[in-house]
Amino acid sequence: MADVAERAGVAASTVSHVVNGTRPVSPATRERVLEVIEETGYVPNRVARSLVTSDTHLIGIVMSALTNRFFVPVVAAIDRAGRRHGYSSVLADSRDRVASEAEAVNMLLSRRVDGVVLAPVVGDKRTVLDKLLDEQVPTVLIDRFLDERFDQVGVENVEATARLVEHLAALGHSRIALVSGLRGIPTTEERVAGYELGLDRAGLRRNRELIVSGKSAAGPAERAVGELLGHKDAPTAIVSGNNYMTIGVLRALRGRGMRVPDDMAVVAYDDLEFADVFQPRLTVVAQPVAQIASKAVELLIRRMADKDGTREPQRVQLPGVFVHRESCGCVVKGTSPRSLTAPGAKGGGRRGRGAGSAL
Amino acid sequence: MADVAERAGVAASTVSHVVNGTRPVSPATRERVLEVIEETGYVPNRVARSLVTSDTHLIGIVMSALTNRFFVPVVAAIDRAGRRHGYSSVLADSRDRVASEAEAVNMLLSRRVDGVVLAPVVGDKRTVLDKLLDEQVPTVLIDRFLDERFDQVGVENVEATARLVEHLAALGHSRIALVSGLRGIPTTEERVAGYELGLDRAGLRRNRELIVSGKSAAGPAERAVGELLGHKDAPTAIVSGNNYMTIGVLRALRGRGMRVPDDMAVVAYDDLEFADVFQPRLTVVAQPVAQIASKAVELLIRRMADKDGTREPQRVQLPGVFVHRESCGCVVKGTSPRSLTAPGAKGGGRRGRGAGSAL
DNA sequence: ATGAAAGCGCTAACAT
């Protein structure tokens, strides 16, 4: 920058002002400075800038890289939304462990990020959150609700799950099983509650034996379904508690030569990429993941602008999107295989096709 | 830091040295400094540090967020490998457009990242690359080979595609079609060449009509398959050139009520997540994406250490992994549905199951 | 409309 200033015959401060447009500069000198910048290929050093302005225009994203469901669309959406406001994203992988999460947050703190979007690890001891609060780093929590001191955005679980159950009940199923996630985490509990609510509304009896834990993962879910099928009075329909467990459920059924939905109806929480080329096409409640991310950034930006830190923490709960396909046993009007991609139909959206409706 | 120094009754430089371990400090003062740091909750400012050391320990990752195939595993792997060496990742979305790519690189330059991993946009004019070279920012290219001045890591395309074709030929197919990607990009051309090589080896006649362009995307691939089926002498087998097009291929076939592999055999380049719960299970050549990423980081770290910039650019080509499942029409020994997840089998790996062998 | 100078929080000689 000193070099640019000298070549242009101006002071460093003038260069700064033309680069940032922070004060009026005569067109003549402006022009000259710009020229010199061009010919020298000068690239401003944001590190130095950050040191004095004490903002980095960096947003830290903390989540487990393994949480694929979120990783792709959330990171992409946060990054996109952030960039519109001049922010870039730094990743911090919490590897689903409390210690790594703390480490990740510390890294972000030392890098002086302007804000943080955090998908808390299961079992988070809140000490990380305390630190974040302490350092007054604007932060918004996504996915799991667990600390009312922060802005949070997540998805509605109870009604959505209930709807899944009611749908199955309406089709005549009375023995409807739930493959639930890790017990103890709010998301799981809410979905279990939704499942029970759905049974109640349909006038069906609750039955402890029909709830098995898939521990939020494919392998355990696969085994859990095995148990379920071992019982006498096995269910005729299964509700899967998240995307990974759905994979396990499908593997288990296929492993036993069972067909969906003929031998077993299946519906699930969470959509899967390309779910429409799965066989059968899955009826699910999809999380509006991109919306979650952009809402999170919106809240974050608002909070970063809130210098006095006087805003009340906000909690946003987005509705799940019911996507009706065929694994439930319905033949979906207008989306049957034939008509779906009949000649003349447009190709398109990568996400699952099918009727979608907010809950 | 000044605060910590004062409270501990030492000079700032001493604090710096205990934090970084950059020179011997007497155990006594060390202890005291650490205590003060603990009780004040002092978090070192890496921005300031970077300004003087002129390294940021930041790796910039440039790629299109839409290139999902890469986005997830590559970003995750780069981040993981980088962290082992104390680096964090900054994202820069090229949005698949040359202008955005330039913008992204500029951002990284101004943030003074220590290195860059770049998946070049189609149609890259090299001006970005020139700039990177100019600024002497260690850079490694992934996915597409297009500039011998850089370290590059990608996947082998020709042999892998040929193998796919030969496999189909061995099963008795003689009219084997290719749904190719965007013409002009090296990856596509190599796969087309591999397709033709496979035909030659199998003693089959090449036929221009059996190569259609799916433009690297699902929608166009879906339409391309439509055309293909319109011909008299339609193919009996299809090779799909990448994962997105595979989705299009499957949609097109399903839309016409055609069954795979009974009515049409399908094999593909690129694996899909959860491909083993697709129906049918897809026989593919998978890219060793995680390896590509960690190899890229390895090269990057080596180059960042190479102060004099004297190393020769290296080009690493990793073999594709042939994953034999059932869409080709084979009944795969030991991985048939029944035995795959028979009682007692472990759940596990999220990636497609099936026999994998390097090419 | 422009320049001079102080200082952001740290590291790294150079002293002692």
Next chain:
DNA sequence: ATGTTAGCGCTTTCAT
């Protein structure tokens, strides 16, 4: 073993 000091490349008063 520790302290002093001079910057790193910018932004930002305060002058002019």
